[in-house]
Amino acid sequence: MASKSRHAEGGVFNPTPLFSKRVQRWEPGAIRSLLPLEATPGMISLVAGKPNPATFPFSKISVTLDGPKPETVVLEGAALSEALQYGLPAGNGALIKWFEQLQQTVHSLAKPATWTCCVGNGSQELIHKAFQVFTDPGEPVLLETPAYPGVAAFLRADEHELVEVSSGVDGLDPSDLETTLSKWPRNRCLPKVLYTVPTGSNPTGRSSTEKNKAKILRLAKRFNFMIFEDDAYYFLNFENDPLKRARSYLALEQTVNGETGRVMRFDSLSKIVSSGMRLGILTGPKAAVQKVVQITENINLQPSSTTQILALSLFRHWGYTGFIQHCAKAADFYRRKRDAFAAAAERHLKGKATWEVPTAGMFFWLTLRLPPGKDSFELLSKKGIENGILAIPGMAFLPNKRKACQLRASYSLVSEPEMDEACRRIAKLVDQAWKDAASGPKQPDTDRRKLVTNQNRSDATRKEQDTKHQTKLQLPESANLKIQGTEPSSFSG
């Protein structure tokens, strides 16, 4: 918890001039916009097509919490009806309040006068909607690179120009960002959004320093863009001393820029409570959060009531202290996994790969020492699968698709013996690549290179080429690796 100082709210940036054209076209949902009035005392509501809970086939939901003395959270009566019924598009009011209080505690925010939270079906859904609020298809967006492909994929589908901003050991590089924006052609609109994963980045495992975050916040003010802070791994930080952890963009904004309103922060319960419950939280300027909620009420109505009420019951049971303690336990679990993977990499990959030990999250980003001209995509999709090793090739994390020698290895689920064997197999792949290079290529891979670079070919040609190539490699369908380098959505996560 980074509560160094609780700042008072100063100037407030108004983000509405940055809103997209497309978001202006959404109208308030005719039914959802009346739902809050149902709580007015004495109101008789004939509004919603809500089912009568008397027809629901459940009498109780009971969840037993893990721990030395297992405790049980039970939903019945009114709480059960609420959990099984439609709710509000922004999410359950009490849960939103809980998160707003959490954000005040964790990020030292002032009371939510100009900012607010809403709940979504996972943070990714909220990120997607937030992009709709601020960008129109085809517009340029700034992406920390390597980038989380779950986001790059939907941006690519909307034909956004993906402007790569490099990251280094200290996270997103402010000087690269400054260079890009300073050289931006005067006749073109500047990007309105920078997307970054500042803690235990997916895929690099790197975390941005406070110094870099401060510089980036200043650039946001100077070049007038929003920062999308996707902090899915915030609570899986391996730095034990909370005061040594970099504070979030949300926490730093007021101090650095003397105003708030440029940060849209995305938190996720996926990595700390349950990914199947699909709960994410957006914290940002009220006007922007309200637009996200408007998209929800028109598209998927609301996040799941059932999982929200379960989460709320759990959080009430834990309290803020219990929540933070639980997150610390989860971080400790992954810290031990990270240490075990680092030890396995030391044993097998020295001289064959380089890596930084991640400071948070779930990923090692290995740079393989491959023969010139070789890349990890080719290696993993051919020899990797044959040798029983699956990992995501670096190319999947480069928004504009290039050959890469990196791979992302996730250590969240594998046991220590599996880590050891995985690193041994990766080492074997690297050795084999050098042997193959020495004995001369059996089959030139020019076909595939053509496929990677020829982004503009027609759909029909693409299908034909891909099918041909898949047949040649005999990739099992379940491997789900597309040869032309556009990552399938299963790379998300």
Ligand SMILES: Cc1ncc(COP(=O)(O)O)c(C=O)c1O
């Ligand atoms: C950086 C990042 N953002 C967002 C997500 C999606 O999170 P959620 O499950 O909350 O949608 C993931 C999932 O792995 C992720 O790594």
